[in-house]
Amino acid sequence: MIWASGWRLASAVSNAGGLGMIGAGSMYPDILREHIRKCKQATKKDFAVNVPLLYPDIDKLIQIVIDEEVKIVFSSAGNPKTWTSILKEKGIKVVHVVSSSKFAKKAEEAGCDAVVAEGFEAGGHNGREETTTMVLIPAVVNAVKIPVIAAGGIATGRQMLAAMVMGAEAVQMGSRFVASQEASSHINFKNLVINSQEGDTQLTLKQLTPVRMIKNDFFKHVQEAEQRGATQEELLAILGRARAKKGMFEGELAEGELEIGQVSALLDEILPAGDIVKNVWTEFMNGLAEPLKML
Numbered sequence: 001m002i003w004a005s006g007w008r009l010a011s012a013v014s015n016a017g018g019l020g021m022i023g024a025g026s027m028y029p030d031i032l033r034e035h036i037r038k039c040k041q042a043t044k045k046d047f048a049v050n051v052p053l054l055y056p057d058i059d060k061l062i063q064i065v066i067d068e069e070v071k072i073v074f075s076s077a078g079n080p081k082t083w084t085s086i087l088k089e090k091g092i093k094v095v096h097v098v099s100s101s102k103f104a105k106k107a108e109e110a111g112c113d114a115v116v117a118e119g120f121e122a123g124g125h126n127g128r129e130e131t132t133t134m135v136l137i138p139a140v141v142n143a144v145k146i147p148v149i150a151a152g153g154i155a156t157g158r159q160m161l162a163a164m165v166m167g168a169e170a171v172q173m174g175s176r177f178v179a180s181q182e183a184s185s186h187i188n189f190k191n192l193v194i195n196s197q198e199g200d201t202q203l204t205l206k207q208l209t210p211v212r213m214i215k216n217d218f219f220k221h222v223q224e225a226e227q228r229g230a231t232q233e234e235l236l237a238i239l240g241r242a243r244a245k246k247g248m249f250e251g252e253l254a255e256g257e258l259e260i261g262q263v264s265a266l267l268d269e270i271l272p273a274g275d276i277v278k279n280v281w282t283e284f285m286n287g288l289a290e291p292l293k294m295l
């Protein structure tokens, strides 16, 4: 996750038994190299790097991932055709993030080892079609033979169990880890996340790249512009530069872009990432033992 997932969060998740991930989308290439090296120092376990494929210097990021011998890449936001075979030739496992069965099939054809099927509830960039996780998971499981990792609206062990009952083999959690001690997100943003309620986020900027964010002043400017039929250029001007950094990293809550999922409504504590992994696992195992127990 941009502005959240550096080496501290990734290594803490991997050390606790999850697969931690470094989000390269908000890093200059040299910064990514530094995070990979620090992550290797901080954990002996595997970790992954997320590479958004529309990143302007994508070839540099890919080269760093190869040079630093990263074993697993999660690609997103773009066509997996170009880069998957190049990474796979180097023995790197490639997982691509999709929001529809159609894109899942394309990822399978491109040679990806697995897909993340990310539903409408998810924080950050998302599909235009608004397919919810509940519908997307069974659809993608039917559409492809490669393993499906469920994402979007999952923050608890019982939700993880539900995703697996629908055919997912793993889950990817984003928002839950924004509200972790090790996330590099600003404390103002973390506090807002744990205090947010149902209905506080919305998918917007559908004309450009749809993104789910908190409904703050910046969101309202975007909405007003979209409602009066603003052009893409006008929207880009409102978006300006570095809005996401301003909001999520620098803690400017009114005018920054604050990406988070619907599941933020279920979060009420900032926890160490290792505790999050442990809690999810314990609740998952209890749920598995007694799936229909009244809570």
Ligand SMILES: Cc1cc2nc3c(=O)[nH]c(=O)nc-3n(C[C@H](O)[C@H](O)[C@H](O)COP(=O)(O)O)c2cc1C
Pocket: 001, 002, 004, 023, 024, 025, 026, 050, 052, 075, 076, 077, 097, 118, 121, 122, 123, 124, 125, 151, 152, 153, 154, 155, 172, 173, 174, 175, 176, 178, 248, 259, 260, 261, 262, 263
């Ligand atoms: C703050 C934030 C930043 C994100 N940045 C990225 C990113 O750079 N690349 C990506 O593939 N997904 C990104 N995501 C999506 C997450 O990887 C994950 O799929 C999503 O958060 C899952 O849904 P959830 O938020 O309901 O857990 C981001 C999500 C959040 C909340």
